[in-house]
Amino acid sequence: MAAEYGALLTPTSSGRRFKANLVVVLAVAATAIALVPLASVFLFLITRAVGVLGPDFLLQDPPGDLSAAGGGIRNAIAGTLEMTALATLIAAPLGILIAIFDTEVGGRLATGTRFFIDVMVALPSIVIGIFVYSLIVVAQGHFSGFAGSVALAAIMLPVIVVSTEEMLRLIPRPISEGARALGLSRWRTYASVFLPTAVSGIFTGLLLAVSRAIGETAPLLFTALGNNFFSTDMNEPMQGLPLLIYRNALNSAFPAARDRAMGAALVLVLIVLAFNLLGRWLVSRRKPGRSTGR
Amino acid sequence: MAVRISSKAGQGGPAAGSFARRHLLNGDIVFRLVVAASAALTIGLIGLMVFDSVQAAWPAFQTFGLGFVTGIRWSPSFTIYGALPFIYGTLLTSVIALLLAVPIAVLIALLVTEFLPPQIGRPVAIVVDLLAAVPSVVWGLWGLLVLVPFIRPIEHGVADGPGRLIPFLGPPTPGPSYFVAGVVVAVMIIPIVAALTREVFATTPRLQREAVLALGGTRWDVIRRVVLPIGRTGLLAAVLLGLGRAIGETIAVTMVIGNAPKIGGSIFSPGFTLASVIANEFNEATEPLHAESLVGLGVVLLVIAIVINGAGVAVRRRFERSAGRGR
Numbered sequence: 001m002a003a004e005y006g007a008l009l010t011p012t013s014s015g016r017r018f019k020a021n022l023v024v025v026l027a028v029a030a031t032a033i034a035l036v037p038l039a040s041v042f043l044f045l046i047t048r049a050v051g052v053l054g055p056d057f058l059l060q061d062p063p064g065d066l067s068a069a070g071g072g073i074r075n076a077i078a079g080t081l082e083m084t085a086l087a088t089l090i091a092a093p094l095g096i097l098i099a100i101f102d103t104e105v106g107g108r109l110a111t112g113t114r115f116f117i118d119v120m121v122a123l124p125s126i127v128i129g130i131f132v133y134s135l136i137v138v139a140q141g142h143f144s145g146f147a148g149s150v151a152l153a154a155i156m157l158p159v160i161v162v163s164t165e166e167m168l169r170l171i172p173r174p175i176s177e178g179a180r181a182l183g184l185s186r187w188r189t190y191a192s193v194f195l196p197t198a199v200s201g202i203f204t205g206l207l208l209a210v211s212r213a214i215g216e217t218a219p220l221l222f223t224a225l226g227n228n229f230f231s232t233d234m235n236e237p238m239q240g241l242p243l244l245i246y247r248n249a250l251n252s253a254f255p256a257a258r259d260r261a262m263g264a265a266l267v268l269v270l271i272v273l274a275f276n277l278l279g280r281w282l283v284s285r286r287k288p289g290r291s292t293g294r
Numbered sequence: 295m296a297v298r299i300s301s302k303a304g305q306g307g308p309a310a311g312s313f314a315r316r317h318l319l320n321g322d323i324v325f326r327l328v329v330a331a332s333a334a335l336t337i338g339l340i341g342l343m344v345f346d347s348v349q350a351a352w353p354a355f356q357t358f359g360l361g362f363v364t365g366i367r368w369s370p371s372f373t374i375y376g377a378l379p380f381i382y383g384t385l386l387t388s389v390i391a392l393l394l395a396v397p398i399a400v401l402i403a404l405l406v407t408e409f410l411p412p413q414i415g416r417p418v419a420i421v422v423d424l425l426a427a428v429p430s431v432v433w434g435l436w437g438l439l440v441l442v443p444f445i446r447p448i449e450h451g452v453a454d455g456p457g458r459l460i461p462f463l464g465p466p467t468p469g470p471s472y473f474v475a476g477v478v479v480a481v482m483i484i485p486i487v488a489a490l491t492r493e494v495f496a497t498t499p500r501l502q503r504e505a506v507l508a509l510g511g512t513r514w515d516v517i518r519r520v521v522l523p524i525g526r527t528g529l530l531a532a533v534l535l536g537l538g539r540a541i542g543e544t545i546a547v548t549m550v551i552g553n554a555p556k557i558g559g560s561i562f563s564p565g566f567t568l569a570s571v572i573a574n575e576f577n578e579a580t581e582p583l584h585a586e587s588l589v590g591l592g593v594v595l596l597v598i599a600i601v602i603n604g605a606g607v608a609v610r611r612r613f614e615r616s617a618g619r620g621r
Contacts, residue, residue: 098332109333185322242545
């Protein structure tokens with residue numbers, strides 16, 4: 001666009017030209033300021049956490065005492081992956097079905113669910129933690145990885161619904177009409193035509209939802225609780241990377257706890273970025289030339 | 295979509311019975327039931343959770359009445375629970391975050407949509423979006439170990455210098471504070487507000503931009519006369535949704551706000567937000583009324599979040615409708 005408008009840009013007074021230039025300078029400065037924390041956080045993690053990383057750090061469990069040196073974060077990595085996987089298994093089918101409900105059934109009911117989903121996007125994650133605590137932890141009588149998964153699923157659900165709905169709405173009309181012309185029933189249309197057409201977009205939404213859920217701490221505090229040993233039992237309290245970082249950071253007066261928090265933070269950021277960038281890469285491949293949404 | 299073409303037109307008659315049988319046989323009724331059930335199940339479950347939480351918090355509301363929201367004292371050892379210090383902390387940190395984040399985010403959106411060609415603008419937008427990919431707990435760790443040591447001398451300089459004369463800027467300055475929490479939250483909501491604002495600016499009708507340029511206007515004239523006035527509603531929605539996110543931010547805030555259950559007289563005082571006091575005390579709350587009061591804080595936070603985000607969503611819908619008409 002810049003080239004087309006170039007010839008038209010002949011400001012009449014120097015004052016206006018000055019203002020126009022000032023805004024550009026301010027905009028560049030603002031962007032630079034916003035990127036300082038990003039650069040700082042990566043520099044901080046790279047310079048101070050890389051030394052902590054090593055095979056032992058990834059493959060051993062932490063010592064029971066936060067202040068003690070040694071050990072690793074294996075249990076937290078495993079716990080995070082287990083809980084996120086179960087959360088995905090809960091949230092993905094539900095989210096996709098709700099999106100289908102909204103596009104297929106429509107009307108007043110769908111407006112209702114859509115508003116509800118909009119509100120759900122906004123639920124503070126700590127409130128989700130309290131909700132799941134009241135519903136599951138209190139009922140079961142103990143903290144569990146399962147409760148943590150449900151809390152993470154509640155975070156993922158609205159993201160999945162919104163992205164799936166968007167993808168279903170983007171399906172070209174001729175495809176939808178073609179399915180009708182073939183006499184396909186509605187469920188067949190979704191199962192064999194719409195969902196396969198939209199699959200890459202839906203998958204992208206899933207990846208972004210996962211990358212959001214993996215980094216969440218607040219919903220796990222009163223649900224998964226955390227522990228110090230390796231566990232695959234979803235019925236027991238379970239450790240997650242964010243929980244481990246949080247607890248060790250609060251004790252960062254101990255060098256061992258501080259190092260453990262920083263090393264785990266680097267691992268967490270790398271995992272989140274992997275999911276996030278994979279999702280974005282799929283987005284950019286799917287619709288070239290269009291700006292990527294968040 | 296309004297015209298429903300019967301899937302097997304020409305085979306059977308239009309009788310209602312055969313219609314139902316046909317749809318039952320091809321599974322559409324089951325299909326509709328399944329999707330409707332999943333929507334109903336989710337809404338029902340969330341509704342149940344809200345109900346459970348309100349019920350769990352009820353004793354606190356009953357004991358203190360309206361005083362639960364207006365009480366300025368939170369003291370578990372005296373079993374007195376007033377939420378005002380946390381409501382104050384939540385609003386103060388969110389306002390600080392908005393004051394810092396909104397101008398920066400709007401300028402970023404302007405740079406990306408108005409000043410940079412798309413080939414450069416898109417990568418810039420993606421890098422800004424990466425701010426949102428860094429987990430809350432990592433921002434908290436960074437805030438604790440990098441930002442607090444960096445800001446403490448600045449807080450000190452301001453508080454002991456001009457701050458002595460200006461309200462809300464005075465000492466003491468222990469380091470962790472409302473202000474640091476506001477800065478961290480600002481960093482976290484910049485990408486959100488910037489992305490929403492970018493979408494708003496991108497919908498500005500091209501004809502009106504070109505009209506201003508044709509009259510000899512500068513890019514600034516385009517922004518001032520066209521982009522900002524047309525995007526006003528959308529901008530408001532972006533600010534409201536950013537505020538909604540700021541209010542619920544938990545872990546990063548808990549790590550840098552200093553955790554003091556009182557109304558600090560300065561923005562450099564340590565304090566608490568609704569979310570951070572829940573995160574900090576819930577696992578240690580052995581006394582029933584303490585736990586009930588913390589759930590009560592969650593209900594208060596929920597109400598504030600729903601009001602602000604509901605407003606944000608409603609305003610955004612309105613903007614989308616008007617933008618759709620404009621084109």
